[in-house]
Amino acid sequence: MSTTQVAYGDNLVDALHECLVHEHGDLHQAAHTHLKRLAPLLTSTDSHAVVSRTLAAITGLGPLDELLADDDVREVMVNADCEVWVERLGDLHKVATLRHGEIMSIIERILLPLGRHIDRRSPIVDARLKDGSRICAVISPVGVDGAYLSIRRFSVRHVAPEAFGSPVIVNVLTDIVQQRCNTLVVGAASSGKTTLLNSMCSLIDDTERIVTIEDIAELRLQTPHVVRLEARPSTSELFPNISLSQLLHTALRLRPDRLVIGEVRGSEAIDMLMAMNTGHHGSLASCHANGPVDALRRLEALVLQHHPHWSIDTLRHHIHLAVDVIIHVERRKDGSRFIRDITEVSEDPNGTLRSLLTGNESQIRRGRLR
Numbered sequence: 001m002s003t004t005q006v007a008y009g010d011n012l013v014d015a016l017h018e019c020l021v022h023e024h025g026d027l028h029q030a031a032h033t034h035l036k037r038l039a040p041l042l043t044s045t046d047s048h049a050v051v052s053r054t055l056a057a058i059t060g061l062g063p064l065d066e067l068l069a070d071d072d073v074r075e076v077m078v079n080a081d082c083e084v085w086v087e088r089l090g091d092l093h094k095v096a097t098l099r100h101g102e103i104m105s106i107i108e109r110i111l112l113p114l115g116r117h118i119d120r121r122s123p124i125v126d127a128r129l130k131d132g133s134r135i136c137a138v139i140s141p142v143g144v145d146g147a148y149l150s151i152r153r154f155s156v157r158h159v160a161p162e163a164f165g166s167p168v169i170v171n172v173l174t175d176i177v178q179q180r181c182n183t184l185v186v187g188a189a190s191s192g193k194t195t196l197l198n199s200m201c202s203l204i205d206d207t208e209r210i211v212t213i214e215d216i217a218e219l220r221l222q223t224p225h226v227v228r229l230e231a232r233p234s235t236s237e238l239f240p241n242i243s244l245s246q247l248l249h250t251a252l253r254l255r256p257d258r259l260v261i262g263e264v265r266g267s268e269a270i271d272m273l274m275a276m277n278t279g280h281h282g283s284l285a286s287c288h289a290n291g292p293v294d295a296l297r298r299l300e301a302l303v304l305q306h307h308p309h310w311s312i313d314t315l316r317h318h319i320h321l322a323v324d325v326i327i328h329v330e331r332r333k334d335g336s337r338f339i340r341d342i343t344e345v346s347e348d349p350n351g352t353l354r355s356l357l358t359g360n361e362s363q364i365r366r367g368r369l370r
Contacts, residue, residue: 012039016054061106063096064151068133074153074335075190078103080146090335103147107137128216128230129154152190158222161199164192164329164339172342172356173327177203180258180282181324184299186289192329192337193286194218197260200284204258211251213244214262227254244268248275261285269302276322292326292343292353299323316349325356 012035019034031051035042042050053063061068067076067086075087082103084096098106111117111125118125123142127135132154139147161170176183177200185193185200201221204210209225217230229251234241244261248271251259259280261272264287276283289295299319303310328340342356 012042012050013054016050061109062102063098064106067095068151068153076149076151076153078106078147078149080143080148087335090331090333103149104139107139107147107149110135111137126216126233128218132218132220134216134218154218154220158202158220159195159199161203164196164199164337169339169342169357173200174203176200176325176327176342177282182276182281182322183284183325183327184264184295184323185284185286185327185329186291186295187286187329187340188290188331189288191331194262195337196327196329196339197262197284197286198222201260204282208257209255210258210260211254211256212260212262213247213251213268215244215265217262219260219262221260227251227256245271248272251275252280256280257282259283259285263287264299264302266302267306269299270307273299273303273318273322277318291328292341292345295326295328296323296345313349320345320347320349 015038016031016034019030019038028051031054032047035047035050039047039050063084064076064078067073067084070086070088072088073086074090077085077087078098079085080103082098082100083094084098085092085094107118110129111127114127114129116125116127118137118139120139120141123139125135125137129135129151134152134154136150137147138149161173164170164173183200185196187193198219198221201210201219201223204223206224208223209227210221210223211227211229212219212221213229213231215231217228219228229247231244231247232239232242244264244266245268248259248261248268252275259272259275260283261268262285264272264285272283272285287295287298289298296319300312300315303315304312323345326343326345328343329337330340331337339357344354344356346352346354
């Protein structure tokens with residue numbers, strides 16, 4: 001459509017939407033019938049476009065449906081000013097502008113089938129769609145300028161370990177899995193931590209039983225013997241919160257050969273360390289951190305936040321006994337992910353970090369964490 005036609009189309013979408021509010025039969029047929037009355041001179045192509053946009057606004061996510069169907073789009077973001085942005089092939093692009101109030105309608109349509117709600121008392125919602133995509137919605141008063149929405153698409157495409165680096169890196173990853181090293185995958189948001197966890201789990205023997213524990217289920221393992229557990233936020237007194245810490249205790253009763261924890265960011269950190277230190281070798285987890293030293297600091301902070309009575313020496317002793325390897329993953333400007341470094345963690349808290357890729361010891365000594 002031309003610019004004039006787009007404006008005309010917006011008016012038609014609003015008018016057609018009003019006509020369909022009380023329809024209960026075939027909405028597609030009813031839409032075309034009403035549209036012929038509203039705009040008898042509209043071309044077949046433009047008629048199809050107006051009907052598609054109207055039905056998407058009623059039964060789907062409006063203009064976001066088309067963006068989420070694009071395989072090159074990784075994430076869709078809507079700001080309070082109604083501007084729609086996408087991450088496509090690693091770059092951000094402004095692609096559309098929603099009508100006033102449309103973002104709240106979209107958020108409500110997303111949350112309704114999930115049994116979740118959002119209001120001023122609970123202005124933040126993190127949830128998972130049926131296809132595995134992850135959504136985050138924020139409204140006023142937390143959203144200072146209004147409502148915000150982010151939808152991170154779930155990729156069904158399995159990424160092989162070879163995608164993360166050279167054959168040398170693949171060999172190191174294979175050794176880490178086969179030698180049952182407890183591994184922490186670290187990096188910034190959207191750096192590929194979950195993708196790498198998925199990829200590394202493909203190296204696990206099919207006879208092993210894996211239990212995954214996640215805040216929002218994103219892992220899609222290719223192995224046949226998998227138990228998937230997902231935390232649940234409290235929605236009412238009838239549905240209390242089920243935390244990652246609770247799920248870790250449950251997982252230990254499910255006879256896991258390996259534990260895979262989607263993201264460590266709270267009180268479950270100490271439960272993970274205890275599990276790794278009590279015979280569950282070969283477990284994997286991810287954590288937001290900017291490198292191996294930062295990851296160790298973060299684990300310390302997470303534990304001390306919930307267990308301030310622990311001495312720092314005792315805590316570091318547990319961390320260094322539990323974690324064998326830290327893998328740092330990053331994202332390039334083109335959107336591709338790669339492994340920055342693979343670091344061996346010494347059992348001695350005062351020892352040095354050793355890169356398994358270069359064979360050189362890091363210049364940062366553990367003593368500097370004091």
